Amino acid sequence: MYMAKVIGSVVSTQKDKSLVGRKLMIVQPIDAEGKSTRSQEVAADTVGAGVGEFVLLVHGAGARKANVGERTQRDVVDCAIVGIIDTFDS
Amino acid sequence: MYMAKVIGSVVSTQKDKSLVGRKLMIVQPIDAEGKSTRSQEVAADTVGAGVGEFVLLVHGAGARKANVGERTQRDVVDCAIVGIIDTFDS
Amino acid sequence: MYMAKVIGSVVSTQKDKSLVGRKLMIVQPIDAEGKSTRSQEVAADTVGAGVGEFVLLVHGAGARKANVGERTQRDVVDCAIVGIIDTFDS
Amino acid sequence: MYMAKVIGSVVSTQKDKSLVGRKLMIVQPIDAEGKSTRSQEVAADTVGAGVGEFVLLVHGAGARKANVGERTQRDVVDCAIVGIIDTFDS
Amino acid sequence: MYMAKVIGSVVSTQKDKSLVGRKLMIVQPIDAEGKSTRSQEVAADTVGAGVGEFVLLVHGAGARKANVGERTQRDVVDCAIVGIIDTFDS
Numbered sequence: 001m002y003m004a005k006v007i008g009s010v011v012s013t014q015k016d017k018s019l020v021g022r023k024l025m026i027v028q029p030i031d032a033e034g035k036s037t038r039s040q041e042v043a044a045d046t047v048g049a050g051v052g053e054f055v056l057l058v059h060g061a062g063a064r065k066a067n068v069g070e071r072t073q074r075d076v077v078d079c080a081i082v083g084i085i086d087t088f089d090s
Numbered sequence: 091m092y093m094a095k096v097i098g099s100v101v102s103t104q105k106d107k108s109l110v111g112r113k114l115m116i117v118q119p120i121d122a123e124g125k126s127t128r129s130q131e132v133a134a135d136t137v138g139a140g141v142g143e144f145v146l147l148v149h150g151a152g153a154r155k156a157n158v159g160e161r162t163q164r165d166v167v168d169c170a171i172v173g174i175i176d177t178f179d180s
Numbered sequence: 181m182y183m184a185k186v187i188g189s190v191v192s193t194q195k196d197k198s199l200v201g202r203k204l205m206i207v208q209p210i211d212a213e214g215k216s217t218r219s220q221e222v223a224a225d226t227v228g229a230g231v232g233e234f235v236l237l238v239h240g241a242g243a244r245k246a247n248v249g250e251r252t253q254r255d256v257v258d259c260a261i262v263g264i265i266d267t268f269d270s
Numbered sequence: 271m272y273m274a275k276v277i278g279s280v281v282s283t284q285k286d287k288s289l290v291g292r293k294l295m296i297v298q299p300i301d302a303e304g305k306s307t308r309s310q311e312v313a314a315d316t317v318g319a320g321v322g323e324f325v326l327l328v329h330g331a332g333a334r335k336a337n338v339g340e341r342t343q344r345d346v347v348d349c350a351i352v353g354i355i356d357t358f359d360s
Numbered sequence: 361m362y363m364a365k366v367i368g369s370v371v372s373t374q375k376d377k378s379l380v381g382r383k384l385m386i387v388q389p390i391d392a393e394g395k396s397t398r399s400q401e402v403a404a405d406t407v408g409a410g411v412g413e414f415v416l417l418v419h420g421a422g423a424r425k426a427n428v429g430e431r432t433q434r435d436v437v438d439c440a441i442v443g444i445i446d447t448f449d450s
Contacts, residue, residue: 001204001222001259003190008122009251012146014137015173019160024091024146024173026122026180029219032188032206037219039119039127042091043097056192056222060138060150060240062258066196071251076172078152079091081221082256083195086133090188090206098302098360100273102326104317105353106336114326114353116271116302118358129307129344132271132326150330166352168332169271181384181402183370190400205403207376209399212368212386217399227374236402240420242438246376262436263375263384270368270386278392278450280363282416284407284428285443294361294416294443296450297391309389309397312361312416343429346442349361358450 001028002038002057003085006049010042018075025049025081032090043079056083057074091113092119092128093149093175096139099133102137102144108165115139115171146173182209182237183265186229190222198255200258205261207237212270223259236263242244272299272308272327273355276319280312283312288345295319295351297327326353344357362389362398362417363445366409370402376397383408385441387417402424403439416443 004027012024023043025047029038032052041057049055060068063080094117097139102114113135119128124144131147136156148156155168184207192204196245203225209218221237225247229235243260274297282294293315299308306325310325316336319325328336333350361429365388372384383405389398394414397450406426418426423440 001224001257003222004092008178010146011177012173012175015146016136018164019146019173026178027095031131036135038197040093041123042093046196050182054138056195056199056267058256060152060258061239062240062244062256064152064260065198065254065255070144074155074171076156077091078148078150080256083192083199085190085192087191088188088206089191093275098358100326100355101352101357101359105326106316108335109326109353116273116358130273130301133275136273150332154332164335166328166332166336166350167271168328168330181437183400201362211400222396226376228364236370236375236379238436238438240438242420242424242436245378245434246436250395260436263372265372267369267371268368268386269371278448280416280445281447281449282443282445285416286406288425289416289443296363296448310363310391312363314361330422334422344425346418346422346426346440347361348418348420 004029004055005053006051006053019078025030032088034038041079042087043081044077045081047081047084049081049084054072054085094119094145094147096141096143096145097149131169133171134167135171137174139170139171140175144156144175145171172177184209184237186231187234188234197257205238212252212268222261223261224257225261227261227264229261229264235261238262274299276321276325276328286346292353302358309359311349313348313351315351317351317354319351319354325351326356328352364389364415364417366411366413366415392448400408401439404437405441407444409441409444411414414445415441418442445448
């Protein structure tokens, strides 16, 4: 799992039907000091995260298991926000 | 998921049969400001994306689930275009 | 599997239910000389690791198979601590 | 999928039985201008690619689905050549 | 698959039970000229590789399929040595 900061969102009309109704957030992976680490990604939000919040990202099958909406066998998502970070203790 | 710009396509005659009839686009992953981030890849298009457009990429099993063509158990694709980005709000 | 040092933990109240009750540790991947290699991550602890200890990390489905708690079909974890390293022989 | 150039092969006698009889090619991932991008890898050839040719690589389960030989449940391959690139249009 | 050199091993007493009895080797991924490429990893040996030998690494589900020991549904391994390289022809 990666720590990340939510920095925005993307709007896409022409997309796979399993992405319809999903909040697609632009996220910047960071370390515990808030420094940027990996390249920006787009993550499907599953916990109500907003811009500026620090979050936990998962990838691959874990991201599809986080899909709390109508469970679709054909969910293409491969990155999801699964937690809002309250504190970093390091 | 990664944001990317479609910069071209590849033609391959001698290939796995699950790639026959698929549009194989060269994509350059970018950040929300359009700056290049990761190395170029080839993605199977599933939403009618054209050169110059900004798109959403998924990898792994998610890319195979996006295969809207004849669902083949033996689909080798591991990267797919699953959305055309209208706007970046960041 | 990656070698890593446990450097802290994160607290998250608003999160996927499969993360409830899990110890979410901040880990810094290292090489055999203790030098930092990849970016920091958050790993679910499954062996009682503490801050300052050297550990073994697994990713993807392997991380979900390490979930010794109540086996949930919907486990979103994609990184887990699966061993505490006693010695590096290199 | 990644574009790559085939630059050689490896010979391995002591290996997993699912690798027996497979052509193991050394590949250098490149971009559309032929510039090296990621680190070299070894890929199982499935389309008759030769040294010097430009090819398409897939990873993970997609690489195992490309195994046109005797389908073994226990195929350890995680990278395969699934196409020979005729032209790059970018 | 990656080429790598075996440079040592780790000892871990407190670990996931699927790692018990497995040889956990420290490996340095290399290119065909022996130059280091990616960060060091720990791989479960399945072919009797020793320190100083050049080997083939697989990741993810492929690494679990290489587990020649008692096939455990709960194998957490995500990186395995599946071949000893005799020669690099490049």
